[in-house]
Amino acid sequence: MPIATDLIGLPAQVRPPAFALRDVDPARLPAGSLVALPVLSGEDTAEGPVLGPGAEALAALLDLDLLEVLEQHRATGAVGEVITQVLPGAGLAAVLLVGLGAARPQDFRDAGAALARATKDRASVVTTISAIADDPALRAFVEGVVLGSFEFHWRSAGAKSQPLGELVLDGPVDRQPQVDRALAIAVASWRARALATTPSNLKNPAWLCEQAAVWAAESGLGLEILDEEQLEAGGFGGLLAVGRASATPPRLIRLDYAPGKSRKLPHLVLVGKGITFDSGGLSIKPGDAMSTMKRDMTGAAVVMSTMAALAAVGCPIRVTGVIASAENAVSGASYRPGDVITHFGGRTTEVTNTDAEGRLVLADALQYAVDKLRPDVIVDVATLTGAAKVALGLGTAAIFATDDVLAERLSAAGDAAGERYWRLPLADVYEEMLTSKVADADNAAGGPGAITAALFLQHFTGGIPWAHLDVAPVGDTLADRGVWTAGPSGFGARTLLQWLEQDAPLEGIS
Template identity: 60%
Template sequence: MPAQVSPPAFALSGRPPHELTGVEVLALPFTVADDAPVLGAGAAEAAQATGLDLAGVLTSRRVKGTGGEVVVVPVGGPDLRLVLLVGLGEETVTDYRRAGAAVARASFDHESVATSIPAGGDAEALTAFVVGTMLGSFVFHWRSQGPEHEPVRRVVLAGLAGDDHASALERGLALGGAGWRSRMLATVPSNLKSPQWLAGQAEQIAGEHGLAVEVWDENKLSKQGFGGILGVGQGSATPPRLIRLDYTPAGGRKAARVVLVGKGITFDSGGLSIKPAESMTTMKRDMTGGAVVMAVLGALGALGCPLRVTGLVPAAENAVGGSSLRPGDVVTHYGGRTSEVLNTDAEGRLVLADAMAYALDKLEPAVLIDVATLTGAMKVALGQWTGGFFANRDALADALSGAAAAAGEPLWRLPLEPDYEDTLTSQIADANNSPGGPGAITAALFLQHFAGDVPWAHLDIASAGDAPNDSFEWTKGPSGFGPRALLTWLTGPDPLAGIVG
């Protein structure tokens, strides 16, 4: 079992950073104006208290002041070891998030850091800084001797006190924690991460956060006609599951319901339409959509979401075996629609379709959103730092893209172009699952048939499912991309305005 590494603990203090005792690292802000560095909140006082010419250091380094730029100043004191001078750029929310991530990376293997960086901003800046610090600290390991590096254990946010700051801190912890959980689930190797294991994680989240949980095993899936999930999972030694989590706000049993569906392919070999070996190396993260949904459900209570939210995760391993789904087979989805399987590596849409059909039949969603690392075509289109999405309502598209930009998980809308609809044609079934290019669009058109007339969005995050290197709050490897964007939308003011009713 991998050892769990925890994110830093955070505390607020009304005292300036240099007055805090037992701190190994001070992190102080700066900007650049008219080509000259300007010390930010608490930095000049810390310079005087420590006897360090921090302004001179910045001048000698010819800093640019961009968000997340770091100058490390070693200190030989018995407690204080480092001073970090961190750029705040134009002091946007993004700059504060990047500054937090920079502090996290520069503070690895230290016990404590005190910082006045967010003291110069508003509540949104404080939240963003906390999110960046948490996610920049992310570590996952399965090493016999412990992790190569450990995140700083304690972060004191200096010069900040009071209920307003406490609320902003709690929001940051919830958003950052959801990103951490999603990334952790996506990073767990598939020799542990079976559909049953994923269901166990959902049950743990439900217990921690007061959610209702239900899990369908292979027998219940068969009795209720979930042919897509069963078909994809039939070649694996670990049978599939359908996971359901339900969040109900206090006094909100009649509130509108949003349904989130997350692809839970715990490993994707491609099935009999097998992937090249090099393409399989990242496929432990093909359940990122499911991880996003589970992480979102776990954070809704802490963020005070006013809506009912149901999360559905169709979980299966797409394996190669004597009983694997064959090209040319036909599966019958929940509700009766049929799909001819021309490519067993286009399996994600088959499991999503079952869960979406169930949502329409049983849950009366006001809004339906599916999340999946679905198509390589999306990575070709958008690279690795931006997720793609489709929506059948402009108001929903605007709400999601705005929330995503604010959260630091940008999404780019692509068209549900009807001219490609005829590529879905099958001679023997309602549709085929591999209609060809443009691959991201035709996959979305396939799923649209399972959305009915409900406001619906399809998030194809295959583009952003892996971070190619450490960059700001992203750490190299499975990214867990998506929960911050969805949570920002779901917990914002009147999230269904203009979309429903």
Template identity: 50%
Template sequence: MARYPLPAIPSRLIEFEVADDLRRGAPVARVVRAAGEEVELGGVRHAGKAGEVRDVAADDVRWLVGVGQGTPADWRSAGAALVRAAAEGDRARTVQVDLGDAEADGDQLAALAAGVLLGGYRFKVSADGDKAGVRTVRVLAPSGTAVPDLTRVRELAGAAALARDLSNAPSNIKNPAWLAETAERVVADVPGLRATIRDEKWLAAQGFGGVLAVGGGSASPPRLIELSYRPRGASRHLLLVGKGITFDTGGLSIKPAEGMHLMRTDMAGGAAVIAATRAIAALRLGLRVSALVPAAENHVSGGSYRPGDVVRHYGGKTTEVSNTDAEGRMVLADALAYGIRRFRPDAVVDVATLTGAMKVALGLRTGALFASDDALAARVLAAGQAAGESWWRMPLLDDHVDAVRGELADVRQTPTGPGGITAALFLREFVDGLPWAHLDIAGPARADKSYAEVVPGATGFAARTLVELAASYAGQPPEAGE
């Protein structure tokens, strides 16, 4: 399908090691904690500000890197800043970290590793291929230092990186069929995880009117990606649903040209769901997970759906269309109704780059959380804190429920009122009263500059939160298998 090679998907991550001695010949970074007094080395002073890296002209130390007060966020920022500085400098293949007087526990080393793994991420479609850069970061830890579970750290970082890969892929290659085939490929080697791909004929036979309407304007037909992880002995069941719009022109309600190129990442919610489900299975968490990603392109043609149309979703409920650029909720409605009826999960979480309103309300680094259940909301917030992803709970205001009711149909696609809230209220119509959370990641799914462990482009936001959420439901992980 591709006329030129994409970078490898999943991306190759940097190796992170904890060692008890330094390797000769590899440059060294020394950690500086903010402790009230500056550290001076080789004529360079460093106050320990988190994520600040200074070059040092000393024989045994190449960089000073600050870890602030030592919070996990500080250590993630330090790891990311260090690996970026090393990549811009002498392009050493191996970088070593001397903790110096900065004592670090297992959680702090795990955060440092996460920063290294994700701060060194890059995705570029180039004839030059993958240029050599930092391949290994070795941390010199004093004897007795608690070493984190690096396999778990790597799977969490790998989930975010895979979500970035899928979202960054250009849309002249990434149509619904490509996304489905890639999802099927990347989960194929994970024990206990199965992928099923539904095509447009199956979608039509089952009555997925929302997906078919949105995808009707494209020459690339829609798909439904279905992932199933069923470990032995699992007593809890979580349904994950992710928006998979592989490119969004807005349809007949077309978007302005400025910024439309970023719509290759409009499937970031679906990418997070695919990547998180893969990591959940790879970690063999003791929780059943069903995951659905309705994938479609929202294009302009004679087959496009129109404002004023009435669309019948899976299960029969109808929607009055008023803006074809509100396509995400149309495909999610089908997938939510189908997933709940087929799987009867204990809880449901959907993830989507859904509304510009949440970018205005919360900015570009915080995700919006809507939830019908307080306990589920608390779990998501705790999972986000553990993952280092920021969420803010938004209200489901009953004052706007009547606006969701349609005149020509059961519900109205774009009700009047606050856009993020009314979009969530629309989706609530399709969850059949189950504990449900809606994660709107329109803001933090993309970045235009580096910060902490984030690099420009797709961020992979929500993938780690979903893995941590699943872990909060799971007990000791049993052996995966059907």
């Protein structure tokens, strides 16, 4: 069944490869086939690279020394290496020798992405890489193939290239559930990337609502949307202040998932920052800093994509997604430094920097979750602070948490998914920096900025176990690398789904 990757208002997008499982005999493949064979780095041996299943039979059939081919290319079997040996007149079209390094799950994921990039515009490839993969490695490999195939376009002539049409995996059909689960998780990450990459002349809060409605109907989710009049009546002062300068008013999106009819199941709320473009407001950003701000709704993209995949991964608990969406624009209606806003629930904030808008909309959404939904656990996802980039660089996201078990679960899920986190402290020694002379808090308390932003948000969590994922350091990828494609990353969806597919994801969190 084709995977839906199109978005409202855009040309037809490319689709991820299809996958099929069957017993593969490389010596008995149809003419013109492309065969991908695994190559391990052989780091623990003196022999160098080690060829995997199917290589011996294929070498005998073709009268071709594949180790010599590797030597000619000075290949080592390192992850990401793909050597293509064309076979004119041999029946098969080519053999692809794919480096797996030490064959860890992460290596399979990156090897899958490398294979995907090497086989674009091909109809089909057969591989024996899956024959040496246990279940975690197989899932990682499938994820890598999907994510390495990602492309977003808005071209009149269509996409520059098409992903591989089908990858035939060597293995029994009883491994299909693992393939399907991996595909659901990878497509969620794909969708989060696509949402974050969509230009802001199309993507605004109303458009985000339309896309949420499509995925809700497709996935059987409950949907509720609060427009600007309902936000005004409800007292969502943060959302309204940030969004009021834009021609497209703010929205609050609520998505509900339940695996059954029982309301006694544990309940998680995911909150996403949905700033569809961030100019910085009157505290305007420099031009270079503004160029990537279409992706300032990555948190919303991650929550929406995760919610749409919960049924596919068999999530056993109730989950509600709450997305606070606005455009931080500039006009005569802009909110100003010095303004005091009243959030949902009554807490007040003095605005000293209109470019610290994410915490203002998240505050409303978090308090709404506490007061209206009364969950057992809350997790928010946001490209929140440049300070997190300073602290952690561009390869690791920050995690803050009020509960050690919750922090450990999310970090472990991130490790398994190939998304890395580092826990930073909710250090109350900096709490006094939030002090305002006229309101309950200042929205721009200063450095250490990632910590003071998290402390600001903590006041809206009602003592409920809570984690804050600041994905600003990994919101963009500068170049194609492993499973990452240059551009907005959609970082976080795989982490959440890796966690929420577990039998009891909230057990022990208090």
